[in-house]
Amino acid sequence: MAKEKTRVFLQSNTSLLRKLDLISLLDSMTLGVLFVDPARRVIAMNRFLEALTGYNREEVVGIHGENIIRSNLLTLGDPVGKALESEKSMTQEGDIINQSRKKIPIRFSVSPLKLITGKKAGAMLILEDISLLKDLDNKIHGFSGKEHIIGQSRKMLEIFELLPIAARTDASVLITGETGTGKDLVAEAIHKASQRSRYPFIKVNCGALPESLLESELFGHVRGAFTGADKDKPGMFRLAHGGTLFLTEIGDLSLPLQVKILTVLDDKEFFPVGGSKKVSVDVRIITATHRDLGKLVKHGKFREDLFYRLNVLRLHLPPLREREEDFRLLLDHFFREIRANLNKKIKGFSDACLTLLSSYNYPGNVRELRNIVEYAVNVCPNETIRPDHLPKALLSMEQASSSSFENQETTDSESMETAMAFPGTMPSSAIPAPGGWGDVERAMIMKALTETGGNRTNTAALLGWSRSKLWRKIIQHGLK
Amino acid sequence: MKILITIHKNEVASRFDLTSEILIAEVDAGEIAGEPRIILLPGTSGEDICGLAIKENISLIICGGIEDTHYQYLKWKKIKVVDGVIGPYEQALKFAIANTLKPGVILPGASIYGEQS
Numbered sequence: 001m002a003k004e005k006t007r008v009f010l011q012s013n014t015s016l017l018r019k020l021d022l023i024s025l026l027d028s029m030t031l032g033v034l035f036v037d038p039a040r041r042v043i044a045m046n047r048f049l050e051a052l053t054g055y056n057r058e059e060v061v062g063i064h065g066e067n068i069i070r071s072n073l074l075t076l077g078d079p080v081g082k083a084l085e086s087e088k089s090m091t092q093e094g095d096i097i098n099q100s101r102k103k104i105p106i107r108f109s110v111s112p113l114k115l116i117t118g119k120k121a122g123a124m125l126i127l128e129d130i131s132l133l134k135d136l137d138n139k140i141h142g143f144s145g146k147e148h149i150i151g152q153s154r155k156m157l158e159i160f161e162l163l164p165i166a167a168r169t170d171a172s173v174l175i176t177g178e179t180g181t182g183k184d185l186v187a188e189a190i191h192k193a194s195q196r197s198r199y200p201f202i203k204v205n206c207g208a209l210p211e212s213l214l215e216s217e218l219f220g221h222v223r224g225a226f227t228g229a230d231k232d233k234p235g236m237f238r239l240a241h242g243g244t245l246f247l248t249e250i251g252d253l254s255l256p257l258q259v260k261i262l263t264v265l266d267d268k269e270f271f272p273v274g275g276s277k278k279v280s281v282d283v284r285i286i287t288a289t290h291r292d293l294g295k296l297v298k299h300g301k302f303r304e305d306l307f308y309r310l311n312v313l314r315l316h317l318p319p320l321r322e323r324e325e326d327f328r329l330l331l332d333h334f335f336r337e338i339r340a341n342l343n344k345k346i347k348g349f350s351d352a353c354l355t356l357l358s359s360y361n362y363p364g365n366v367r368e369l370r371n372i373v374e375y376a377v378n379v380c381p382n383e384t385i386r387p388d389h390l391p392k393a394l395l396s397m398e399q400a401s402s403s404s405f406e407n408q409e410t411t412d413s414e415s416m417e418t419a420m421a422f423p424g425t426m427p428s429s430a431i432p433a434p435g436g437w438g439d440v441e442r443a444m445i446m447k448a449l450t451e452t453g454g455n456r457t458n459t460a461a462l463l464g465w466s467r468s469k470l471w472r473k474i475i476q477h478g479l480k
Numbered sequence: 481m482k483i484l485i486t487i488h489k490n491e492v493a494s495r496f497d498l499t500s501e502i503l504i505a506e507v508d509a510g511e512i513a514g515e516p517r518i519i520l521l522p523g524t525s526g527e528d529i530c531g532l533a534i535k536e537n538i539s540l541i542i543c544g545g546i547e548d549t550h551y552q553y554l555k556w557k558k559i560k561v562v563d564g565v566i567g568p569y570e571q572a573l574k575f576a577i578a579n580t581l582k583p584g585v586i587l588p589g590a591s592i593y594g595e596q597s
Contacts, residue, residue, distance in 0.1 A: 101563070
C-alpha cells in the first residue's frame with residue numbers, strides 16, 4: 001500500500017517538474033547557465049549569462065555555444081566534448097572574454113543532458129564568475145609571492161631580479177643563507193610565480209626526521225613494508241606531482257638518501273619503500289641549506305654529483321647584518337603587522353631602543369628581528385617601546401654600553417644611522433660584539449675602496465650609496 | 481589594404497588570444513587580389529598576432545572576442561579592429577570588402593541553417 005502511494009506521489013511530481021518553466025527558474029540564479037545540443041549549438045541561456053556575455057538570448061539560439069561564451073575550454077581539454085561523449089560531469093576553471101573585451105575568470109561546471117528516455121540531448125554549462133575570489137587569492141597570496149619578501153638593499157634587489165628567472169625555468173634551485181634569512185619564503189615565491197603554481201608546493205625538512213622515516217616520508221611506502229606500515233603511503237614526491245618539492249636543510253641528508261634523490265632527479269621515477277612497482281613523477285626540486293655544501297662535498301659528507309645537480313641556479317640570501325638599508329624597513333613592517341594583530345596603540349620605539357636594536361648582531365637574522373619586535377609589542381604597556389621592553393639578551397648588551405647611548409640623541413632614521421655603535425667613533429665600552437654591524441660595514445667599505453682603487457664615486461656606486469653617505473661613513477669609521 | 485582574419489576551421493575564431501590560424505587577404509579596388517594566405521601559427525598568443533599584424537602592415541583585423549589590451553594596442557598602432565564577429569570567415573571577408581562588417585555581428589552563415597564548425 002505504502003509503495004503504491006510513493007509511486008503515485010512520484011508520478012504526480014514528475015509531471016509537475018515537466019510542466020515547470022525551467023528558464024524562468026534559472027533566471028533567478030546568480031550563475032550563468034547555458035544549454036547546448038549535441039552539436040554544441042545554443043538551445044537556451046539564462047539572464048545572468050546574458051549579462052556575463054553581453055548577448056541577448058533570442059539572438060544566439062542555434063549559434064555555436066563557444067562563439068557566445070568565448071571561453072578557453074578547448075585549451076583545457078574540452079570538458080564540453082567529454083561531457084557529450086562520456087556523459088560525465090566535470091568542473092574546470094578558465095576564463096571568458098565578454099562583449100566589453102573583458103577577460104573574466106570563470107569556474108565552469110559541465111554536465112551532460114539526458115532525456116527521460118535515456119537519449120543524449122546535449123550539455124549544460126554553469127558559469128560562475130570567480131573574479132572576486134581570484135582578487136582575494138591574489139591579495140592573500142600575492143601574484144608573484146615577492147610581495148612578502150621585504151627589502152631594498154642592493155643584495156636583495158639582486159635576489160628580486162633572479163626570482164622571475166628562477167620561476168620561468170624548471171631547473172633545480174639551491175637557496176643558501178644563514179638561518180632566518182627567508183629561504184622558505186624565497187622557495188615559495190619561486191613556486192608561486194612559476195607555471196607549477198596551480199599544483200602543490202610541499203616542504204620537507206630533511207634535518208627533522210631520522211633516515212628511515214625520511215625515506216618513507218619522501219618516497220612513500222607500500223603496506224607491510226615495515227612494522228607499522230598498515231597501509232600504503234604516497235610520499236611527498238607523489239603528493240607534489242606537477243608542483244614543487246622544497247627540500248630544506250638538504251645538507252643534513254644522509255648519503256644513502258642522497259643517492260635515491262639523485263636517481264629521482266635523473267630518471268623522474270622511484271620505487272616506494274618496500275614496493276616493486278616504479279612510480280613516475282613530474283616534480284620540480286628546490287633545495288635550501290644553511291650549511292656550506294661545498295665544504296661538505298670536500299669532507300665526503302655530501303655527494304658531488306648531487307651537489308652539481310641541485311646547484312643549477314644558486315640564490316644566496318644575505319644575513320640581516322649585511323642589509324643595513326632593509327633594517328628600518330623590516331622593523332617598521334613587523335611593528336605595524338604585530339601592532340595590528342595585537343590591537344595595541346603603541347606609537348613606536350624610543351631613540352635609545354632604536355639605537356640598541358640597530359647595533360645588535362642578529363645571529364637569527366630576520367626571524368630573530370621579528371621575534372624581538374613581537375616580544376616588545378607584547379610587553380610594552382604604554383605608547384613607546386623602551387629598551388626595558390626588549391628581550392633580556394638585548395638588555396644585557398644595552399647595560400654594557402648604556403653610558404654612550406645616553407649621550408646620543410636620535411630623531412629620525414638618518415640620525416639613527418649615525419648613532420649606531422661603530423668601532424672607532426665610540427668609547428671602547430660601547431663597541432658592539434665582534435662581527436656586529438659596525439665591523440661588517442667597515443669591512444664592506446674597505447673592500448669596495450680596494451676594488452675601486454680608492455675612487456669614491458665608484459665605491460659609492462658599488463655600495464649603492466650616495467657620495468655624501470659614503471663620506472660620512474668613512475669619517476665614522478676613521479677611514480679618512 | 482591588407483585584412484587579417486583569425487580563423488578556426490571555416491569560421492572566425494571565437495578568441496583572438498587563442499587563435500592558431502590566421503588568414504591574410506589583400507584587397508585592391510574592392511576585389512581580393514591574389515589568393516588569400518592561410519598561416520598556421522606555432523602557438524597561441526595575442527601578442528604574437530599583434531606583432532605579426534604590424535610586420536605584415538595589416539590595415540584591418542577581423543576577429544571574435546579580444547581583450548581590451550590587445551584591442552587598444554592595435555588601435556594605437558592604427559590598425560582597425562572589427563571584433564566580436566561570429567560566422568564563416570569568407571562571409572566576414574565579403575562584408576568587410578563591402579564595408580558593411582560591424583563589430584559584434586552574427587553573420588547569416590552562423591545560424592542553425594549555416595555551416596557549423
